[in-house]
Amino acid sequence: MSKKNEIKGNCACGNVKYKIEGNPLFTQACHCKNCKLSTGSSFVIHTMVMEEDFKMSGDVASIDLPTGSGKGYNAYFCIICGVYVFCRYNISKGRIAVRTQTLEKPIEPQAHIFIKSKDPWIEINDKKICYNEMYDREKTWPKDSLDRIK
Numbered sequence: 001m002s003k004k005n006e007i008k009g010n011c012a013c014g015n016v017k018y019k020i021e022g023n024p025l026f027t028q029a030c031h032c033k034n035c036k037l038s039t040g041s042s043f044v045i046h047t048m049v050m051e052e053d054f055k056m057s058g059d060v061a062s063i064d065l066p067t068g069s070g071k072g073y074n075a076y077f078c079i080i081c082g083v084y085v086f087c088r089y090n091i092s093k094g095r096i097a098v099r100t101q102t103l104e105k106p107i108e109p110q111a112h113i114f115i116k117s118k119d120p121w122i123e124i125n126d127k128k129i130c131y132n133e134m135y136d137r138e139k140t141w142p143k144d145s146l147d148r149i150k
């Protein structure tokens, strides 16, 4: 893979910096209550990448938090500014979910999930990418991304 495609990101204070050396797998916004609580906002946007493509520097703290599936996840924060930079879901080993807005060039969501808990004052124009809860990954992710996680 070419270094030219390298994607970079950082926390608010610059202590945590990371690079993604391969193509991201998928980007989605989640409107569930867990994500609202962990962001203190209306939804989270995650960009999923292969763990081996993710290179990080700077000190982070981590904590186990619950998910709707009951399996939980590990969230990673900058120890200085507290920005939540990425997480690891226990049900998707080998992959990392980066907080999309910590990327230098954020990626537009390819899906919005848990629309049933969406704040009523948020209007998403593209209804085709809205899912009441979770989507069927086999039908939603690009084939190239599905091949890479097999």
Ligand SMILES: [Zn+2]
Residues within 6 Å of the ligand: 011, 012, 013, 014, 015, 016, 078, 079, 080, 081, 082, 083
């Ligand atoms: Zn920071």
Ligand SMILES: [Zn+2]
Residues within 6 Å of the ligand: 030, 031, 032, 033, 034, 035, 036, 114
């Ligand atoms: Zn969520």
